[in-house]
Amino acid sequence: MSSMSRPGASQPDDDTPMNSITASARSVTQPGTRARSRLRAPGARTWLAAGQWLVTLLLCAFLIVPVIMSIMAGLTVNYFKGVSSGLTLRWLIEVWTQYHGSVWLSLEVAAATLVITLLTGVPAGYVLARSRTRLSRIIEEFLVLPIALPGLASALALLVIYGGFTRLRMSAAFIVVGHVVFTLPFMVRAVAAVCASSDLRTLEEGAASLGASFFTRFVTIVLPNARPGIVAGALAVLTLSIGEFNLTWMLHTPETKTLPVGLADTYASLRIEIGSAYTILFFIMTMPLLVAMQWLGVDATGQRGAAAKRGNASAAKRVANDVKTDVAINAAYPATNTSARPSSNSVDTP
Structure with missing residues (x-):
């Protein structure tokens, strides 16, 4: 009886080797389990991101491939034979020889349009940003109206009103008037947005x-703070003026052909190589402006833009504190006792 174990007594662990084998087996299989967990199927978010990238790449290819084909057509001897016919600059030279006057005219029209929109759009944007009345909102909507209308409709309105002035109608100044009407809202909106966001x-x-x-405040305070909007509006005005076709086509004469009108003429010549070479010339003129606009947009939303905004806010706070200090000094020290009056710089502002 003494050799028999009681029910509540602990039994010796006879299967210790078996437990060690099981533990070692678990330790061997755990790395494989972790590896399989790392190689699990991608989730819905991964598939969604891959689908977005695929759609973006297909859309870029849809937009860029025709541009590349047009450029190649302007650099090949024969478009229908492709690159195998050889590469040449003949079509570019021919286009420049025939249409270089249109290039310079487009630059002159764009420069004149820019000057007029700067002189009128910057003050208008500043006033609209400062004013919060219903009248200012109505004026802003009327300024944007030429963007909503087709270019042909705006050109027809200009012809009805100013077409009777023969000298103006036959000159490039008439195209400048149309371009100012079309591009002025872009300058006003850009300047007004920056002025409204600054204190x-x-x-x-x-x-x-x-x-x-007022003139000193406008030159030393308003213009430096509105500079990002002015630069963005100027680049937009130049790009739109150089590339505007509908309005220009209605207003031009045989002596005032701009780049887009000349581009339409080259494609109407039924020689696709000449039209493609003109397209290359058009890209050479507009691409620097587009790159500058893109760079400005990235910079305006990046760290330097945020730092500039913080700097403007801190400067405004310092000016407000200085004004409060001057008011407090004037109240504490009347004008009759100027000898004991401290300067605003010597008073600590909260």
Whole structure:
């Protein structure tokens, strides 16, 4: 009886070797399990991202392949034979010989349009940003109206009103008038957006309290803060003026052909190589402006833009504090006791 174990007594662990084998087997299979967990099927988010990339690449190919084919057509001897016919600059030279006048005219029209939109659009954008009345919103909607209308409709309206002035109608200035009507909203909107996002009112009030005139405030405060909008609007005006076709086609004369009108003429010549070479010339003129616009857009939303905005906000706060300090000093020290009056720089502002 003494050799028999009681029910509640602990039994010796006779299967210790078996437990060690099982533990070692588990330790061997665990790395494989981790590897299989890492190689599991991608989730719905991964498939969605892959689908987005695929659609984006297909869309880019859909847009870029025709451009590449057009450029190749302007550099090959025969478009229908392809690159096997040889590469040449003959078509580019021929286009430049026949249409270089259109190139210079387009640049002159774009430059004149830019000057007029700067002189009128920057003050208009500033006033619309400062004013919060219903009248300013109505004026802004009327300024944007030429964008909503087709270019042919705007050109027809200009012909009805100003077509009777023969000298104006036959000159390139008539095209400039049409381009200003079409591009002015882009300058006004760009400047107004920047002025509305900056705390110009506080800066101007601080400068006015220190005796600065309106012209001084506009030159030293408004223009530097509105510079990103001015540059963006200027690039947009140049690009749109050089590439505008519908309005220009209605307003041009045989002596005032711009780049887009000449491009239409070259494709009407039934020689696709000449039209493609003209397209290359058009790209050479417009691509630097498009690259500059893209660079400006990235910079405006990047760190430098955010740092500039923070700097403007801190400057506005400093000016406001200085104004409060001057008011407090004037209240504490009347004008009759100027000897004991401290300067605003010597007073700590909160």
